[in-house]
Amino acid sequence: MLSKRRNLVPYLFLLIPVIVYLIWIIGPMMYTFYLSLTDWNGLVTPSFIGLENFERLFRDKVFVLSLINNLKWLLAFTTIPVVLGLGLAMVLNQAIPGEKIFKMSFYMPMVLATVVSGLIWGWLYHPRGGLINFILETTHIVEKGPGWLSDRDIVLWSIIIVAIWRQVGYVMVLYLAGLKSINPQLIEAAHIDGASYWRTFWSVILPLLAPVTTIVMVISVIDSLRAFDLVSIMTRGGPANASSVLANFMYIESFNNYKMGYGAAIAVVMFFLSLAFILVYLWRVMQDEMEY
């Protein structure tokens, strides 16, 4: 009797979040799926057009460009901040003087609203009066600093740098938490067995951090696929779509050009893309974990 009731209680507690989740997340998601099959300008009733939006999408140069930009972003995002964040965590996990201040300052960018970061970096990148070009020009490293946000070849990377700058501190904090949970006896044992610092890192610490790495990778993949705010604030995808990413493309098509159905189709593609990446990654991680 008692055990039965105990089994029921968790579900009662779950009920409210599940209902909220269904209404606010699953419902709109299903509606987005439906919209992706329609032609809708936001004013009249959506008219069903089957898969036409998707056919058009794959012929659209801007879509392909945005997709490639997202992949570049993904590549940079799953490597640079992860390595830097892990490195910082390893360094700052030791009792060095002022470590708290370092930790805080590395985490600081994450505390700023993305929009604010975008605006500040926009000023730093300003071609005429920006700090970066000012330094480059006064130290005569270059004659004339590049147009960080106006040159089609570098604009995307200029934005990715800002995103990485934000992300490093976040990854660092996650790894720091992970490092704290490692049993120090394991590391001591490795030292006693005569393992070098690198050896200990590769063979003991890193494998023990695997669950954190999983989370970090999942976050990085998702963050890079949904990248939007920095792009929207700094360039709006310009010049000539050079810094467009899928989320920005979706936003422009839906809310600037009023092609809601087309925008929804982009959202659906983004959904499956994220899902595919994550499933592949989780599947691999699960296989690895079985070995332990």
Add this chain to the structure above:
Amino acid sequence: MNRKGFWVLISLAMILVIIMSACQPQTEFVTTEVKVTEIVEKISEVEVPVDKRVLIYNSYMSDPDPRVADADAVQIFQEDHPDYEIVHSTVAHEDFKQAIRAYLTASTPPDVMTWFAGNRARFFIDNDLIMDISDVWESEGWNESYPKGFRALSTVDGNQYFLPTSWYWWAVYYRPSIFAELNLEPPETWEEFLEVNETLKENGITPLAIGTKYRWTAAAWFDYLNMRINGPQFHIDLMLCKESYDDARVAKVFEYWGDLLENGYFLEDAAAYSWSEALEPFIAGDAAMYLMGDFIRDSLPDEIEADLDFFRFPIIDPSVPVGEDAPTDGFFIAANSQHPEAAKAFLAYLGGVDYQTLFAEDLGRLPTNSGVDRTMFTAQQQKGMELIDGADFVAQFYDRDTTPELADEGMNAFMAFWDDPDSIADLLADLEAARQEICTIE
């Protein structure tokens, strides 16, 4: 096994939540910029005594000067009509353009809104989102007191839906002090214009200021070059989908444009600036000319305004009729307005002589109502009116004359061309493909 299951669950839950938030076009995004610049601002109290008649007014006049004039206008109306209470919101210009569909389709839309005359208003009229205000036109006598052109601009199938209240001209603005220093005269022909550019460049001054972050500044160059080379009729037919972008005449526009780019006459890194950010070199005297609408004045310091003049965009082919861009702004009432009576009273005020005089005095906008006393106009306003009076054809503006979708594609092509002028053939082919797709849908 349990541990594995736990991580999978946690991860999946996170994925779902985060992906969902990415897939939903959140309204939050729409207002991002609004929040940053603190542009939404309630000017009057929202709590309203029951006996007052409420009226919701949303305005895009977010530049500093128009914003003040707009607030003044609302205040004057309230003083004259103490029984009405206007709930007034000012939204950043670019955000307003994106939010307007949400406003219009809401069950309780703002009653009165600012908007652009022409194709952009026509689209909403065709979708039954704008209220027929023929009765206001009739009762206020506007059918007589407004020039025929403005009446036609507001009329669909014999009924009036729009109230045009002010218009402004486009021209090449320049700094007379720089011109005087280098012994330059305002150019009238294309050859003279190129010479002026060359002289300025030789003297280390950027000839043409421009900021293309929001792209429409480049569209002005297309408008003018196309009208000067191919004539306004071809231009407007192109805007209305009747001509194609792979026409040799369009390619010719980009040859002229390409010359300017190739010679480095435009401000460097233009894409990094908004139009007002590009004013900085113009104010500092590092750049001499700026193709812009008369609202350029709103954002200039007074001492620069004293050293500012404009000339007609140079004539390229004297045999071609002269077309000018002179966009008209105004107001309309949402079709679903919950307070139509109050909205019409407010509109009657906006279309009247008092309001238009205020706007002409404060901002130098040109009024649409012929009743406004024209003797008070400044020399610059007189000159602007002469400029437009002397034109054979008056267009609104690229992104007002053509459909929003095609305008977007077009302006992207202009930006790509700006960066890589050699790619123009491909760009125009793509643009033509887009035109065919977009124009058949409409």
